[in-house]
Amino acid sequence: MIQDIAASGKQQVSPHxxxxxxxxxxxxxxxxxxxxxxxxxxxxxxxxxxxxxEDALRVxxxxxxxxxxxxxxxxxxxxxxRLQPRGKHLIxxxxxxxxxxxxxxxxxxxxxxxxxxxxxxxxxxxxFTLETVNCLGACALGxxxxxxxxxxxxxxxxxxxxxxxxxxxxxxxxPSMVAASG
Amino acid sequence: xxxxxxxxxxxxxxxxxxxxxxxxxxxxxxxxxTCGRAxxxxxxxETARQEILDRGLSEKVLVRTTGCHGFCEMEPSVLVExxxxxxxxxxxxxxxxxxxxxxxGDVLEDLLFKSPETAQPIRSADDVPFFKGQNxxxxxxxERVDPTSVETxxxxxxxxxxxxxxxxxxxRWVVEEVKRSGLRGRGGAGFPTGLKWELLAKQPNxxxxxxxxxxxxGDPGAYMDRSVxxxxxxxxxxxxxIGAFATGATEGIVYVRTEYPLAILNLKMALRQAYELGxxxxxxxxxxxxxxxxxxxxxxxxxxxxETAMIRSIEGKMGEPRQRPPFxxxxxxxxxxxxxxxxxxxxxxxxxxxxxxxxxxxxxxxGNSGTKIFSLVGKxxxxxxxxxxxxxxxxxxxxxxxxxxxxxxxxxxxxxxxxSGGCIPAERFDLPIDYDSLTQAxxxxxxxxxxxxxxxxxxxDVARYFMNFLKDESCGKCFTCRKGTQRMFELLDDFSKGxxxxxQLDLLEELAQVVKDTTMCGLGQTAPNPVLSTLRYFRNEYLxxxxxxxxxAGVCKELITYSINDKCVGCQACLKACAAGAxxxxxxxxxxxxxxxxxKCGVCKSVCKVEAIDVA
Numbered sequence: 059m060i061q062d063i064a065a066s067g068k069q070q071v072s073p074h075x076x077x078x079x080x081x082x083x084x085x086x087x088x089x090x091x092x093x094x095x096x097x098x099x100x101x102x103x104x105x106x107x108x109x110x111x112e113d114a115l116r117v118x119x120x121x122x123x124x125x126x127x128x129x130x131x132x133x134x135x136x137x138x139x140r141l142q143p144r145g146k147h148l149i150x151x152x153x154x155x156x157x158x159x160x161x162x163x164x165x166x167x168x169x170x171x172x173x174x175x176x177x178x179x180x181x182x183x184x185x186f187t188l189e190t191v192n193c194l195g196a197c198a199l200g201x202x203x204x205x206x207x208x209x210x211x212x213x214x215x216x217x218x219x220x221x222x223x224x225x226x227x228x229x230x231x232x233p234s235m236v237a238a239s240g
Numbered sequence: 241x242x243x244x245x246x247x248x249x250x251x252x253x254x255x256x257x258x259x260x261x262x263x264x265x266x267x268x269x270x271x272x273x274t275c276g277r278a279x280x281x282x283x284x285x286e287t288a289r290q291e292i293l294d295r296g297l298s299e300k301v302l303v304r305t306t307g308c309h310g311f312c313e314m315e316p317s318v319l320v321e322x323x324x325x326x327x328x329x330x331x332x333x334x335x336x337x338x339x340x341x342x343x344x345g346d347v348l349e350d351l352l353f354k355s356p357e358t359a360q361p362i363r364s365a366d367d368v369p370f371f372k373g374q375n376x377x378x379x380x381x382x383e384r385v386d387p388t389s390v391e392t393x394x395x396x397x398x399x400x401x402x403x404x405x406x407x408x409x410x411x412r413w414v415v416e417e418v419k420r421s422g423l424r425g426r427g428g429a430g431f432p433t434g435l436k437w438e439l440l441a442k443q444p445n446x447x448x449x450x451x452x453x454x455x456x457x458g459d460p461g462a463y464m465d466r467s468v469x470x471x472x473x474x475x476x477x478x479x480x481x482i483g484a485f486a487t488g489a490t491e492g493i494v495y496v497r498t499e500y501p502l503a504i505l506n507l508k509m510a511l512r513q514a515y516e517l518g519x520x521x522x523x524x525x526x527x528x529x530x531x532x533x534x535x536x537x538x539x540x541x542x543x544x545x546x547e548t549a550m551i552r553s554i555e556g557k558m559g560e561p562r563q564r565p566p567f568x569x570x571x572x573x574x575x576x577x578x579x580x581x582x583x584x585x586x587x588x589x590x591x592x593x594x595x596x597x598x599x600x601x602x603x604x605x606x607g608n609s610g611t612k613i614f615s616l617v618g619k620x621x622x623x624x625x626x627x628x629x630x631x632x633x634x635x636x637x638x639x640x641x642x643x644x645x646x647x648x649x650x651x652x653x654x655x656x657x658x659x660s661g662g663c664i665p666a667e668r669f670d671l672p673i674d675y676d677s678l679t680q681a682x683x684x685x686x687x688x689x690x691x692x693x694x695x696x697x698x699x700x701d702v703a704r705y706f707m708n709f710l711k712d713e714s715c716g717k718c719f720t721c722r723k724g725t726q727r728m729f730e731l732l733d734d735f736s737k738g739x740x741x742x743x744q745l746d747l748l749e750e751l752a753q754v755v756k757d758t759t760m761c762g763l764g765q766t767a768p769n770p771v772l773s774t775l776r777y778f779r780n781e782y783l784x785x786x787x788x789x790x791x792x793a794g795v796c797k798e799l800i801t802y803s804i805n806d807k808c809v810g811c812q813a814c815l816k817a818c819a820a821g822a823x824x825x826x827x828x829x830x831x832x833x834x835x836x837x838x839x840k841c842g843v844c845k846s847v848c849k850v851e852a853i854d855v856a
Contacts, residue, residue, distance in 0.1 A: 093493060093536050095556025101498070101539060135558040135715075137540030138498050154460035155655065155691045156617035158705050164842045171819070171839070192542065192709065194499055195463035196275045197615055197689075198312030198623035209278030216817050216843045 077113035081106070086121050096122070096132050100139055109140040137192075144187040145180040147225045150204040154193030157200035161214065165201050166190060168218040185226070206230050243518035247403055247525050257395040266301050266342045269319040269383060273308030273470045274463075274502050280331070281305075281316040287335040288318075297343050304392075307382045307471015307506075310625035311370055314353070319365055319383065326365035327351045356621070356643060370622045373641040375603065377611045378587050379627045382471035387506045390513040393474040399519065401593035402481050406527050414486035415441055418589070420597035422609035427454055427545075427582030428657065428686040429762075430675035436579055439569045440487040443577035448490040450578040451483050453586050455496040455503065456550060458542040459658025460709065462689030464613035464625055465583035469496065469503040472587065473510035477520065477533060479589035484531040487579065492533035495550055498540060507535055542659070542713035546761050547580045549715070560715045561761035582687065584613060604630035608674035613688055616642050619651065620692035628673070635669040638692060649694045653777070657686030659706045659713075660766035662773025663699065682773040684766070698795035699778040700785050704732040706770035714763065721764030724755035728771060735782060737798040738789030745782060749775065794855035797840045801856060804831050804844075808852035814844035 082103065089099045096118070103114050110133050119126040133139045151166045166188075170176060173186050180187040196202050199211035203221060208230035210221055224230055244250045268288050272281040288303050311317065314328035318335070320342055327338055327348070334351050341348045352361035353368050362368050386392045393399070405414055419434030443449060453476055457465040469476060480492045496504050511533055514520040522530045536554050543549045544559040551573050553559040572578020588610060592600045601609040608630035614637065617623045621643035628637060634654060638644065645651045653663045662683035664671065671677050675685050693702065711725040731748045734740045752768030759765055775782060784790045791799040804814075810828040822838040825831030830852075833844070845853040 093534050093554060093556075097539050097553065097556050098537060101537060131558050132556070135541060136538075139539060155658070155689065155705070156461045156615075156623075158460075159618045159691060159693055159697050159702070161842065161846075168819075168841060168843075171841075191499060192458070192540075192713075193460035193463075194274075195457065195466040196278050196312075197461050197463055197617040199275055199278055200617070202278070209274075211275075211278050214843070214846045215841050216847055 077107075077111050077117065079113075079117045082114050082117040083121060086118065096124070096129065097136065100129075100133055104139060107143075109143045112141075142180065143184075145184045147186050147206055148189065149186060149221075149225070150189045150191050150194075151177075152192075152194045152196070152200065152202040152204070153190045154195075154197055154200065156197035157193075157202055160200045162201035164215045165203065165213050165218060168215040169222075172218060172222060186222070243516065245518065245526055247406060247527070250399065250403060250519075250525060254394055254400075257391055261395055262302075263322060265299075266345075267321040268301065268303045268338070268342065269321055270303065270305050271307065271309045271315060271317060271319075271382070272305045273382075273467055274500070275308060275312040276315045276317075277502070279312075279315045283332055284316050284318065284330055284335050287332045288339055291336050291339040295339070295343070297339065301339060301342050304386050305388075306385060307387050308467040308625065309383055310374075310376075310379050310467070310627070311368075311622070312624040313622055314624075324364045324366060326353055326362075326368060328353050369643065370624065370626075370641055373636060374627050375611050375629045376627045377591055377603070378468065378472075378475075378584070378613060379625060381475065382467065385472050385474075387471050387473055388509055390474055390510065390517065393472070397594060398474055398590075399478055401590035402478050402485075402519075404593055405482050405485055406525065406529065411441065411486045411488065414482065414593075417597045418486070418592060421588075421592045421600045422604075422607065423585065423588055423592065423600075424608065424675060425582060426584035426588070426612065426687070428459075428660070428684060430685060433581060433585055436569065436581070437483065437487050440489065440577055440579040443569065445488045445490075448576055449488060450573045450576055451480050451487070451489040451492045452550070452554070452573075452578060452580040453480060453492070453494040454545065454547075454550065454580050454582045455494055455500075456538050456545045457497060457500075457583070457687060458545040459660075459687050459689045461615065461617055461655075461691045462658060462687045463615050464688050466500045466503050467625055468583050468587050468613075469494075469500070470506050473503075473507045474514065475590055476507075476583060476586045477510060477514050479586035480533060481519070481524070481529075481531060482589050482593060483579070483581070483586070485529055489579065490531065492531060493536055493554055493573070494533060495536050495538060495544070495554060497538040504535065504537060511535065541715075542709070543715045543761070543763050546763060548761070550580065551578060558715075560717050561763070563760055584688070605672070605674060607676070612673065612685070614673075614690045615688060616690050616692065618655075618691040619646055619649070619694040619697065620644070621646050630674050631672045633670050633672055634664065637673070637690065638669065642692065645692075645694055649696060651692055651694050652697060653693045653699070655683075655691040655693060655702065655770075656689065657684035657766075657769070658689050659710050660684060660762065660769055661686045661689075662769045663693070663702065663777060664773075665777040682776055683769070696793050696795070698736075698791050698793035699774040699781045700732065700735050700791070701793070701795045703770045703774045704729065704736050707732050707767075710763070710767045714767070718759045718761075718764055720755050721759040721767060724751055724759075724764070725767050727751060728755070728768070732771070735785045736791070736796040738785060738796075740786040742786060745786060800840065801835055802833050802838055802840060802842075802844065803835075803854050803856070804833055805852050805854050806830060807850050809850055811849070813847045813849070814853065817843045817847045819843065 085102050119129045177190045201213050203210045203213045205225045318327040349361050384396045415437045423433040424430040541559045544553045546561045549559040549561040568578040613627045653665045655663045707729040711729045714721045716722045752771050756768050808830040815823045820839045822834045
């Protein structure tokens with residue numbers, strides 16, 4: 059999911075747009091010589107579409123000679139792949155151990171309450187997607203929340219409203235590493 | 241950058257770099273790892289550069305951006321070389337002042353770190369208690385090296401270990417040196433590294449062999465591998481090159497978890513530089529050694545840290561572990577012999593060859609040589625990365641380096657080893673930190689996460705947290721792991737809601753034993769550890785939950801109520817912050833919480849400045 063946190067500042071293909079099978083083939087060709095095969099292919103498709111559209115998985119299966127079941131298996135085995143389109147803003151709450159003992163569950167619950175969705179879901183107006191991550195490795199600053207690539211350290215439940223407002227107004231600052239990666 | 245064609249060329253290149261090197265000019269060293277940037281290091285760097293430019297100080301003051309120095313709690317920070325003045329928690333305004341002071345050769349007392357005991361300013365980073373107690377063999381390089389510049393790595397002794405190995409010329413000697421160093425795998429299990437290398441070296445070399453760097457640091461609460469990879473990627477490349485020479489491996493892979501964008505970015509750049517310089521590729525420095533390294537990104541699966549699962553993931557498949565033997569060293573990636581070492585293990589390799597194995601082995605204790613990096617996080621004052629010699633006690637880490645608890649609470653335990661590890665109670669903090677004593681205490685070294693827990697941490701909740709993690713991350717291949725972790729989670733969830741029975745507690749213990757005995761890979765075999773270790777040391781807390789439906793730490797939501805005591809000054813902060821509208825009261829009068837409406841979100845407690853919110 060971080061890879062699309064990184065991509066979230068960029069222009070993305072609208073989720074309702076039909077999948078361009080030539081584009082998928084281009085991605086596949088770009089990865090033929092590389093290790094990591096299918097996982098890196100799916101990663102790139104997701105960074106372009108924001109999720110893995112079913113049609114794209116079908117093209118990948120056809121082109122690679124894998125069965126759709128195998129492709130679907132990989133797409134669902136790994137946490138970072140998403141089969142549903144995501145909202146305009148991506149909120150990612152770290153639930154690593156250090157964040158947990160410092161109160162991250164209360165932060166997630168506050169996001170759940172304010173957005174009226176569960177982790178993994180997107181608000182009906184497609185503004186926000188809420189996700190949790192096992193550890194972002196910024197444990198000393200926990201609880202950590204990443205919104206559209208911007209890291210918020212030491213978040214408490216009462217900060218949640220402000221964070222959402224910042225995201226809505228597109229006032230989050232993306233650190234250079236996130237802007238440069240993806 | 242021109243490619244280097246021989247060892248002689250590399251040495252000449254180093255000579256040129258050292259000739260241009262200037263150790264006397266004041267340099268602002270700004271750590272900009274993930275934590276640094278998350279706390280605002282980007283702004284500091286920009287401000288410093290702009291200020292230096294505006295005031296025409298380019299000759300007098302230099303800026304170096306580096307990876308994480310370890311004291312993450314105090315970031316964004318600035319270290320001024322050469323006198324190592326340390327300015328914690330800097331911001332744009334203080335940065336302007338620091339540039340000015342450095343140009344004048346002055347020190348800003350008010351911005352220095354203050355001693356927690358005497359409140360006196362401490363000037364040098366080396367005198368700050370957090371750094372003082374450490375032995376920063378690996379992490380000190382993070383201060384000296386700009387991870388985006390191979391030159392800064394080389395001028396600080398980088399690639400000299402590889403040169404000495406290539407000049408010595410005997411792969412068997414290299415393996416013996418690693419064996420003599422006593423280095424054990426830093427990924428957690430502690431397998432002797434030299435022995436692993438010897439096993440790979442003995443494999444026939446017909447179709448190629450693989451070296452893998454395991455950077456899938458999945459243990460939540462552990463981030464030293466991220467920090468090393470972000471801050472000093474060339475040390476991993478150099479370690480792997482030495483490994484390739486020693487074992488005859490032909491291809492290297494670094495498997496990095498996707499949650500670490502900066503590590504991926506810096507490693508990609510380092511790999512490109514190493515290829516351009518001719519330090520990777522065919523016939524490296526015309527010595528006959530050919531070795532390439534590629535980067536494979538994970539996609540968020542904890543089990544992929546297990547070596548056979550990682551191999552499948554590298555092959556682009558679902559990361560399900562398989563039965564061993566055959567061990568990867570016989571049949572790994574594409575069926576070829578494969579050796580997997582953790583990031584920190586690889587980072588130790590160049591150090592062993594710079595110091596010599598005998599010197600290296602002097603640090604630490606017998607059977608546990610060298611240093612280990614821990615991520616000291618959770619309920620402790622100084623959070624960050626600490627590198628200490630093996631064999632130091634937990635107490636020294638938590639109190640001397642970590643500074644003890646935050647506020648007036650008692651530290652109750654530490655948790656090490658991630659979801660595979662366990663909790664060690666404060667009564668046993670005299671325990672030396674090494675692979676064997678931690679295992680005997682019911683935990684394990686793991687990759688080095690050390691999460692401090694205090695009175696306000698509920699051990700049933702901690703066990704529930706880990707079991708929730710493990711049931712989600714179990715790949716599902718073994719029935720006993722798939723269902724066992726699920727069922728253990730359900731039992732712990734019942735306990736946390738006050739619905740448990742003593743019979744269920746027995747069932748939990750029995751189940752834990754079954755999962756331990758009957759699963760195939762490390763994830764399942766160690767999955768019961770969080771339960772077993774908390775039961776071993778904190779059985780009382782379980783009993784409080786079961787028999788009295790009480791959570792002594794005030795964490796388990798279903799068992800606690802929030803109320804306001806007479807310390808309340810009626811400031812209305814909690815009333816305004818309460819999203820549920822559960823708090824009422826007039827200004828300057830004690831407020832009241834309506835338990836019917838209270839959603840137990842904890843916001844009132846965190847906004848209250850006079851400790852008037854009770855949780856019981």
